Amino acid sequence: QVQLVESGGGLVQAGDSLRLSCAASGRTFSIMGWFRQAPGKEREFVAGINYSSGSTRYADSVNGRFTISRDNAKNTVYLQMNSLKPEDTGVYYCAGYRDPLNIISSTVRRYDYWGQGTQVTVAS
Numbered sequence: 001q002v003q004l005v006e007s008g009g010g011l012v013q014a015g016d017s018l019r020l021s022c023a024a025s026g027r028t029f030s031i032m033g034w035f036r037q038a039p040g041k042e043r044e045f046v047a048g049i050n051y052s053s054g055s056t057r058y059a060d061s062v063n064g065r066f067t068i069s070r071d072n073a074k075n076t077v078y079l080q081m082n083s084l085k086p087e088d089t090g091v092y093y094c095a096g097y098r099d100p101l102n103i104i105s106s107t108v109r110r111y112d113y114w115g116q117g118t119q120v121t122v123a124s
Contacts, residue, residue, distance in 0.1 A: 002026035002113050004094050009118030012084055016122070020079040022094030022115055029096030031104050032077045033111060034068060036120070038090040045106035046092070047079060057104040062088075084122045091117040 008020040022032070033048035047068040048057045056068050067080040077094060095111035105111070 004096065004113055004115035006092065006094050006115045006118040009092060009120045011121045011123065014085055014122055014124050016084050017080070017082045018084065018120060020081070020092055020094075020118060020120075022077045022079075024075045024077070024094075024096060027096075027113065028075065028098075029113070030098045030100075030102050031111075032070065032094060032096040033104070033106075034077075034079045035093045035095060035108065035111075036088075036090040037093070037117075038087075041090075043093070043108050045108075048104035048106065049077060050102050050104055052102065055104070057106065059106070081120070084120075086122045086124045089120060089122050092120050093117045 003025045005023045030051055034046040035043050036046050037043040045059050049068045049070055065083045070077045093115055095114045097112045
């Protein structure tokens with residue numbers, strides 16, 4: 001059974017930091033990503049990582065503030081979020097897929113497996 005389990009969300013003040021974790025089991029992925037969804041809005045891409053090479057891709061809105069990384073031995077992906085803003089509030093999901101071309105997609109439908117999400121709330 002494939003599982004992606006996120007953790008690390010919470011309530012913080014603007015300017016604070018949080019680190020999210022996503023532990024994968026039952027399958028390995030070539031690409032893993034973080035998405036978020038605010039109330040009333042569509043799910044949007046935040047960051048993605050090529051599991052083998054470590055190459056990354058970020059949404060413009062988080063570039064320079066967020067860092068995605070992975071621990072291959074633990075099959076875990078992290079999202080370090082610094083300088084958080086109220087507009088970063090939402091449910092954060094990790095997701096993964098296999099791609100022989102190892103291209104990091106920002107499209108929701110490209111990802112085959114999803115976690116249950118973890119809430120991040122940034123107060124102003």
